[in-house]
Amino acid sequence: MKSGFVSILGRTNVGKSSIINSLVGEKVAAVANKTQTTRTVIRAIVNRQNSQIIFIDTPGIHKPKSKLGDVMVENAFGVTKDADVIVFVIEATSEEIGKGDKLILEKIKEANKKTILVINKIDLVDKAKVAKLIEIYKNEYNFSSIIPVSTVKNINLDVILDEIEKNLNEGPAYYDIEEYTDQTTRQLVEETIREKALKLLQDEVPHGILVEVEKMKKKKTMQNEPIYNIEATIYCLRESHKGIIIGKNGGMLKKIGTYAREDLEKMLGIKINLKLWVKVREDWINKDRFLNSFRLN
Numbered sequence: 001m002k003s004g005f006v007s008i009l010g011r012t013n014v015g016k017s018s019i020i021n022s023l024v025g026e027k028v029a030a031v032a033n034k035t036q037t038t039r040t041v042i043r044a045i046v047n048r049q050n051s052q053i054i055f056i057d058t059p060g061i062h063k064p065k066s067k068l069g070d071v072m073v074e075n076a077f078g079v080t081k082d083a084d085v086i087v088f089v090i091e092a093t094s095e096e097i098g099k100g101d102k103l104i105l106e107k108i109k110e111a112n113k114k115t116i117l118v119i120n121k122i123d124l125v126d127k128a129k130v131a132k133l134i135e136i137y138k139n140e141y142n143f144s145s146i147i148p149v150s151t152v153k154n155i156n157l158d159v160i161l162d163e164i165e166k167n168l169n170e171g172p173a174y175y176d177i178e179e180y181t182d183q184t185t186r187q188l189v190e191e192t193i194r195e196k197a198l199k200l201l202q203d204e205v206p207h208g209i210l211v212e213v214e215k216m217k218k219k220k221t222m223q224n225e226p227i228y229n230i231e232a233t234i235y236c237l238r239e240s241h242k243g244i245i246i247g248k249n250g251g252m253l254k255k256i257g258t259y260a261r262e263d264l265e266k267m268l269g270i271k272i273n274l275k276l277w278v279k280v281r282e283d284w285i286n287k288d289r290f291l292n293s294f295r296l297n
């Protein structure tokens with residue numbers, strides 16, 4: 001039996017969470033075509049015949065514009081220090097090694113661990129471009145392997161698991177076989193609501209959203225069917241954002257709620273009654289007292 005912790009590191013929006021969701025086969029982490037989608041470090045578990053791989057999804061590396069951003073980047077590099085294997089994800093569309101990737105490469109060289117380079121989104125470019133990127137990166141570090149993949153087209157994803165397994169040491173199963181994440185149901189609910197808000201809202205509004213579940217109670221309907229009554233608050237940075245999140249005649253909030261409910265019903269296998277509120281928590285992304293829960297230990 002082999003096992004180990006695998007940290008997924010990369011710039012924001014390169015597809016780290018998409019890769020993890022696909023490899024685990026469950027929706028573990030929020031995915032959106034926005035920067036800074038993942039805010040916290042999330043564990044996701046893949047059980048194979050002779051191994052258990054524990055993935056650590058990390059917030060994307062970016063130039064922080066808030067205290068929250070500082071914490072996110074710090075956490076991403078922080079957990080990578082404890083990983084057995086690093087999976088460094090870059091985008092196939094890159095022309096060369098940009099600033100962000102350069103910084104990550106420096107940290108990888110410092111860590112000097114077994115590192116697999118994954119070039120994601122190959123569906124967007126031609127083969128010659130991928131070959132050129134491989135050449136550029138080969139000269140930078142002695143990667144255990146370089147794997148071009150497309151997560152949306154499901155190309156080469158299983159190769160990532162094979163390569164990780166090769167690089168793991170012998171070890172026990174750290175998690176029960178039926179577990180696939182360390183997140184609580186409450187966290188999954190909060191992340192699902194935030195993901196819908198991220199997808200539906202524009203500009204700076206979605207980056208200042210924080211979701212907190214206030215109540216979660218299982219009940220029976222009149223027809224004796226089980227139902228989850230969930231109430232949550234969406235916090236935002238300022239009054240003007242609140243109006244945008246609620247939308248004309250409450251339309252935007254309704255949409256966020258409907259999309260989140262549909263996903264959660266599938267995920268949790270139970271009917272859900274979801275109530276959402278919107279409140280302002282003025283500039284919380286720069287206030288320490290709200291950021292403590294994001295800090296690791």
Ligand SMILES: Nc1nc2c(ncn2[C@@H]2O[C@H](COP(=O)(O)OP(=O)(O)OP(=O)(O)O)[C@@H](O)[C@H]2O)c(=O)[nH]1
Nearest residue numbers: 012013014015016017018032033036037038060151
């Ligand atoms: N075309 C294409 N798009 C992809 C692929 N993989 C992921 N995406 C898209 O890329 C966007 C970002 O994906 P995420 O998985 O949220 O990226 P991330 O690296 O986790 O981002 P952060 O959490 O912000 O660091 C989403 O819109 C995905 O659908 C791929 O193989 N091809």
Ligand SMILES: [Mg+2]
Nearest residue numbers: 016017037038
């Ligand atoms: Mg992510």
